[in-house]
Amino acid sequence: MAVHAVRLPATQLHGGISGNLSQANRNPNAAIRFVCGSSKRCRFISSSLRDGDEHGKESSVRAMEVKKILEDSPLLPKPLSSNQLAETVSNGSRVRVAYQGVRGAYSESAADKAYPNCEAVPCEEFDTAFEAVERWLVDRAVLPIENSLGGSIHRNYDLLLRHNLHIVGEVKLAVRHCLLANHGVNIEDLKRVLSHPQALAQCENTLTRMGLVREAVDDTAGAAKQIAFEKLSDAAAVASAEAAKIYGLNIVAEDIQDDSDNVTRFLMLAREPIIPGTNRLFKTSIVFSLEEGPGVLFKALAVFALRQINLTKIESRPLRKHPLRASGGLKYFDYLFYVDFEASMADEVAQNALRHLEEFATFLRVLGSYPVDTTML
Numbered sequence: 515m516a517v518h519a520v521r522l523p524a525t526q527l528h529g530g531i532s533g534n535l536s537q538a539n540r541n542p543n544a545a546i547r548f549v550c551g552s553s554k555r556c557r558f559i560s561s562s563l564r565d566g567d568e569h570g571k572e573s574s575v576r577a578m579e580v581k582k583i584l585e586d587s588p589l590l591p592k593p594l595s596s597n598q599l600a601e602t603v604s605n606g607s608r609v610r611v612a613y614q615g616v617r618g619a620y621s622e623s624a625a626d627k628a629y630p631n632c633e634a635v636p637c638e639e640f641d642t643a644f645e646a647v648e649r650w651l652v653d654r655a656v657l658p659i660e661n662s663l664g665g666s667i668h669r670n671y672d673l674l675l676r677h678n679l680h681i682v683g684e685v686k687l688a689v690r691h692c693l694l695a696n697h698g699v700n701i702e703d704l705k706r707v708l709s710h711p712q713a714l715a716q717c718e719n720t721l722t723r724m725g726l727v728r729e730a731v732d733d734t735a736g737a738a739k740q741i742a743f744e745k746l747s748d749a750a751a752v753a754s755a756e757a758a759k760i761y762g763l764n765i766v767a768e769d770i771q772d773d774s775d776n777v778t779r780f781l782m783l784a785r786e787p788i789i790p791g792t793n794r795l796f797k798t799s800i801v802f803s804l805e806e807g808p809g810v811l812f813k814a815l816a817v818f819a820l821r822q823i824n825l826t827k828i829e830s831r832p833l834r835k836h837p838l839r840a841s842g843g844l845k846y847f848d849y850l851f852y853v854d855f856e857a858s859m860a861d862e863v864a865q866n867a868l869r870h871l872e873e874f875a876t877f878l879r880v881l882g883s884y885p886v887d888t889t890m891l
């Protein structure tokens with residue numbers, strides 16, 4: 515994998531658009547969005563792509579015509595198809611993929627797994643990676659969303675809502691942490707350990723046993739870089755074996771995560787959604803808010819249970835714009851609920867579930883409907 519030489523700082527994003535011109539002349543704001551209120555369009559697109567269903571031949575001919583008009587229109591962005599997810603963008607150049615961190619970060623490996631042979635573009639912050647996609651500096655972003663030991667990466671849940679990108683895929687990465695130090699430094703010399711807070715949390719037991727003082731930095735590879743560049747002799751980094759190679763460090767301990775099954779799930783984000791299919795296992799991610807009241811969340815989740823739709827993740831986050839709701843003189847915290855369920859938006863059953871949820875949700879947005887990463891780790 516070739517790597518972009520410069521790391522994108524947040525400020526560089528305000529300097530205008532560089533990069534792929536054929537993409538830059540497509541209107542980023544015109545991307546089709548699956549949002550509450552525009553979900554008719556979502557249903558239309560998915561139903562127009564169903565073949566051999568109850569609408570019969572006539573409607574599939576009409577659907578093909580509509581699809582052709584949509585494809586030919588110079589004003590409308592072309593939605594990504596499922597098999598366009600990897601390798602190249604439409605003009606044949608390599609996909610430029612933003613990730614948070616520096617070279618050797620797990621996120622870089624995830625970007626490479628999601629888009630083999632991509633040009634991975636390091637970004638200082640998660641926010642920068644989102645913006646880099648929105649401003650057409652890169653084609654995609656690959657960002658961590660949850661880890662099997664450390665739990666959710668809340669910042670990215672919040673950013674999903676603040677930005678207008680679509681989830682077009684997921685990738686799971688087995689994370690095997692090493693303890694890295696400069697050559698000549700022994701494990702007994704160590705007093706401090708530097709790493710990303712998630713990585714420190716994933717190695718909690720080992721680090722406590724070793725009695726090391728934890729210091730949080732932006733990413734695991736950044737910690738390795740700091741140890742090497744500052745020639746520290748009392749500190750180690752929790753990072754990957756790949757980072758040890760890149761920054762010329764010694765691996766003093768291997769597999770230090772608290773459980774051998776340490777997996778991080780990353781989201782693949784793009785300006786445009788993919789057309790959901792039914793040819794493979796799909797997952798859909800949504801976010802919604804509800805009125806205050808007894809049993810409202812139970813009712814919301816029942817729209818899936820009633821239809822035998824399996825939920826794979828639920829996360830609640832404070833609704834920042836309206837953090838408190840007053841009712842009958844009392845003040846309640848207000849929440850956003852993020853739910854992942856195992857169904858494609860091309861499935862009528864999923865469309866019906868969301869139509870049902872729309873009846874009482876105060877807000878609903880589909881963040882993406884995308885193929886499940888079924889690779890064995």
Ligand SMILES: O=C(O)C(=O)C[C@]1(C(=O)O)C=C[C@@H](O)C=C1
Binds near residue numbers: 622689732
């Ligand atoms: O610091 C890195 O190397 C990252 O890619 C970030 C990150 C995360 O945010 O969870 C990714 C995978 C691991 O779970 C640890 C850290």
